[in-house]
Amino acid sequence: MTATQTLIQAKAPSRKVPTKRGRAAKRALKRIPVWIAVALLLIVVMYPMLWMILGSFKTQGEFFSNPTWALPESFNLTNYIEAFTRGNILVNYRNSLIVTIPSVVLIIFLGVAAGYALEVMIWKGRRQTLLLIMAGIMVPGQMILVPLFTTYFKLGITDSLWPLILTYTAMGIPLTTFLMAAYFRAVPREMFEAATMDGSSPLRSFFIIGIPMMKNAMLTIGLVQFFSVFNDLLIALTFTTRPELATIQVGLLSLSDQYGGTNYGALFASVSINIIALLIVFIFLNKKIMAGMAAGSVKG
DSSP states (O other), X not given: OOHHHHHHHHHSOOOOOOOHHHHHHHHHXXXXXXXXXXXXXXXXHHHHHHHHHHHTTOOHHHHHHXXXXXXXXXXXXXXXHHHHHTSOHHHHHHHHHHHHHHHHHHHHHHHHHHXXXXXXXXXXXXXXXXXXXXXXXXXXXXXXXXXXXXXXXXXXXXXXXXXXXXXXXXXXXXXXXXXHHHHHHTSOHHHHHHHHHTTOOHHHHIXXXXXXXXXXXXXXXXXXXXXXXXXXXXXXXXXXXXXXXXXXXXXXXXGBOTTSOBOHHHHHHHHHHHHHHHHHHHHHTHHHHXXXXXHTXXXX
């Protein structure tokens, strides 16, 4: 190496190699806007729930005399006791579960079977049948309440929970069938063809291949239908003829008197119990829900 080359290298500016700590700091700086957005979103979502839970400990006088954002003066369980006694929340929960569980089971089973028949099995007119079923999604539920009530009255089942189960099942099948057909479309046809070549009937292939592969999808759609049925008010209010048959959403109306007065503390306590129970279910099944949502997005 000549003296000239040595002099040039000595004058050339040396590059600073970023250290691992520096790269981590840069990545952290880039994530700050995301963290701020997530924090704001959490505040927007969690603040109403926190406000409602704190409001469930307030007395009726505190709702009218103190600001809405004020904390309760004492944390007593009077409102929760009234929710269980006057609100009859246990009976309402029982009715909601009696209505919701059979409805969701029927919706999922019939929807999976229909999706399998429309997407996997080959028969004439299946595309037209799928379009006809999809048309059921476009029919507003409010339009069929009066005809349904008349039909149930003539059948003599209005004094029971059967009208709710039948109505929820009929209204949930079109959307479930459409979604299940989309999930079956992502399943390789070679699996069903191989089963047929081995001598399996379409019914057997449905139970040994179709249903096991649709577990995550069934759970996801089942939870969507569960929340939809459990939180419904309009249909339950239309077809429940006695307080003993009221679901949880209809039971909340019992905390308001005939003159429009509302016991806000007991109402907030009842709503808090309802939301916390549903939130626990959602948290425990969150991973299954995400897996089910992604199951139909990838072909093969």
